Amino acid sequence: AQSVTQLDSHVSVSEGTPVLLRCNYSSSYSPSLFWYVQHPNKGLQLLLKYTSAATLVKGINGFEAEFKKSETSFHLTKPSAHMSDAAEYFCVVSANPNNFNKFYFGSGTKLNVKP
Amino acid sequence: DGGITQSPKYLFRKEGQNVTLSCEQNLNHDAMYWYRQDPGQGLRLIYYSQIVNDFQKGDIAEGYSVSREKKESFPLTVTSAQKNPTAFYLCASSLDRDRNYGYTFGSGTRLTVV
Numbered sequence: 001a002q003s004v005t006q007l008d009s010h011v012s013v014s015e016g017t018p019v020l021l022r023c024n025y026s027s028s029y030s031p032s033l034f035w036y037v038q039h040p041n042k043g044l045q046l047l048l049k050y051t052s053a054a055t056l057v058k059g060i061n062g063f064e065a066e067f068k069k070s071e072t073s074f075h076l077t078k079p080s081a082h083m084s085d086a087a088e089y090f091c092v093v094s095a096n097p098n099n100f101n102k103f104y105f106g107s108g109t110k111l112n113v114k115p
Numbered sequence: 116d117g118g119i120t121q122s123p124k125y126l127f128r129k130e131g132q133n134v135t136l137s138c139e140q141n142l143n144h145d146a147m148y149w150y151r152q153d154p155g156q157g158l159r160l161i162y163y164s165q166i167v168n169d170f171q172k173g174d175i176a177e178g179y180s181v182s183r184e185k186k187e188s189f190p191l192t193v194t195s196a197q198k199n200p201t202a203f204y205l206c207a208s209s210l211d212r213d214r215n216y217g218y219t220f221g222s223g224t225r226l227t228v229v
Contacts (some may be wrong), residue, residue, distance in 0.1 A: 041225065043121075094217070107155065107157040
């Protein structure tokens, strides 16, 4: 079975300080992992993805994530938060049972950035 | 540029009415999906389609219907049987058999019952 747990529903940081959004997953298959960002009343935009190549993945807007198989984690980080990073972030695991690409979403983490 | 277009952006429905949400993609993707988003609940899968003229129920299909007559289009009808339809609806597409590819999302439709 596949599932995703985002450990924090809300995270608040000050502008210029580091961001850490935590994600743990479980998967019966070799997973692909994604982080998406959603601004209010918008669709989801891909930040980055892990697809069994390098375990440290760099994405857009300075975000990166590290795949740790032993910890079943895929935490999202950014060295310095910007006001425009305030949004909701979703961790997603993709499995391919029966040759069909299905996504499993975490419940989301809302990031608040204080001036 | 290729992408997914959802319309309308905002939709208001009276009690007992059926409404249809449009989703069109020009990415030549095989698979299309409909998700419902409620505050604090993440995204829940309503229906998905892997090929034209075929679709499957997701986790919360009751009160919804879909069709897939063309590869580019996957409209969602919210019927009067859906008791709590107020939500944000997202359409997505992907290359079906490539789990590394990811989903491309539309910008969503916010449905409100009045």
